[in-house]
Amino acid sequence: MDESTTAPRRGPHDWLVDACLFLVAVLSGLILAGLRLDTSPRPPKWLFDLDQVTAVVGCAALWLRRGRPTELAVVLIVLSTFSELITGAVLIALFTVAVHRPPRTTMIVSVAGLVAGVVYVLLRPEPDMPRLALWVMGGAIQGAVVGWGLYVHHRRKLAAAMRERAARMETEARLRAEQAGQEARTAIAREIHDVLGHRLSLLSVHAGALEYHPDAPSEEIAHAARVIRQSAHQALQDLREVIGVLRAPVGELPQPTYADLRQLVAESDRAGMRVTMVEEHTGTVPDRLGRTTYRIVQEALTNVRRHARGAPVRVSIAGAPGAELVVEIVNDAGPAGAAGFSGARPGRGLIGLAERVALVEGRLEYGPTTSGGWRLGARLPWPE
Structure with missing residues (x-):
């Protein structure tokens, strides 16, 4: 996966996903805030106001998750030690880290999230729920989100590996085809050399005899001319046969x-x-x-x-x-x-x-x- 810290250019699909996740985090905060207002005892007003401000900042910061997912997750985890309404934003940040960063980084950030959960249950215990049960429930939700992110991470790696393998196989197939073509051309060139070399050497012998013995008897001249004509005709026939199978497999060459x-x-x-x-x-x-x-x-x-x-x-x-x-x-x-x-x-x-x-x-x-x-x-x- 890409380890760079620069945010990739967002396409329409990316904007849609980011907007949906932002709305999920905001909705999560609103639901938790409504539940907290209906319970008693309520938290102090200053703490509830601080929690709301922190949740707004955390949700807005999710727009930066593509560029610096690890740093964003760490900051939100620190804020989650006292903020309840930021939970949705924290889970989305953990999911982003699991998808876009190596599993080792994901495990370290997840452990940090579990430690932050311990701090939270110590600072803000629930009157009707034991601290351990509250921490276990939060850890289970976090584990499910991180597991989902790791699944997506490995699926993407597998898809990338398959695309790379397909590209490599395509390259290898092209190279094998080029090699086969080169071997076919070599075989054809060898056939042309063997077939025409023999015929043309016969032509050369008799043409040379006619050149150097112009006063030879007419019978010898006629014989030499006949051999030249026959050899030339046969050479043309052989050449037609070879050219006629240029597109055929090498094994189909005239042998x-x-x-x-x-x-x-x-x-x-x-x-x-x-x-x-x-x-x-x-x-x-x-x-x-x-x-x-x-x-x-x-x-x-x-x-x-x-x-x-x-x-x-x-x-x-x-x-x-x-x-x-x-x-x-x-x-x-x-x-x-x-x-x-x-x-x-x-x-x-x-x-x-x-x-x-x-x-x-x-x-x-x-x-x-x-x-x-x-x-x-x-x-x-x-x-x-």
């Missing part, structure tokens, strides 16, 4: 399987690469494992076309269920001695590939070979 691996190798062969594929595994490769294997081989062949054009490539896949699937792609040095990569730092393709392998709890390895070529391998857990 290859292990069965598509032979077609990938055949395309590379038709593009002029020398690719040898050896399969020494047993059992059917699961879809998730097959997709990862496909992307590993696709990235490796794409990098060979970029950095070691003309180099022979060996693709070997071995393993068994319950152990692991070992994928290895090795290329010899290209005609100009290129090993498959232009530098030691991995590019975006290898970084994305490492992320894919990590998703299946595998391990990616790559580096130059002793013969001047390049090796890319992965060990992927193969569940039974």
